[in-house]
Amino acid sequence: MKKDIGVGIIGLKAGSELLALNDEYDSRMRVVAVCDSNAPLARNVAERSQIPFVTTDPFDLLSQPGVDLVVVLDRSGSDTSTACPL
Numbered sequence: 001m002k003k004d005i006g007v008g009i010i011g012l013k014a015g016s017e018l019l020a021l022n023d024e025y026d027s028r029m030r031v032v033a034v035c036d037s038n039a040p041l042a043r044n045v046a047e048r049s050q051i052p053f054v055t056t057d058p059f060d061l062l063s064q065p066g067v068d069l070v071v072v073l074d075r076s077g078s079d080t081s082t083a084c085p086l
Contacts, residue, residue: 003030012036015073
């Protein structure tokens with residue numbers, strides 16, 4: 001199946017399980033960008049999972065071409081309030 005829906009994840013401590021989307025044959029989704037306030041964690045996850053874009057700034061992730069869907073899974077709320085101001 002063609003993976004034509006690019007997913008960005010904000011908050012890797014809670015959202016790392018979504019990386020499995022890249023290995024699911026029947027899923028049209030592929031994680032293409034990750035964001036976490038912990039830069040070493042974000043870089044490690046991106047490298048290990050072959051994610052092409054990594055950042056600590058949620059706005060950078062939101063502006064990436066190829067990111068069609070963003071999942072915000074940050075337990076502290078800091079990334080959520082930054083990425084999705086009300």
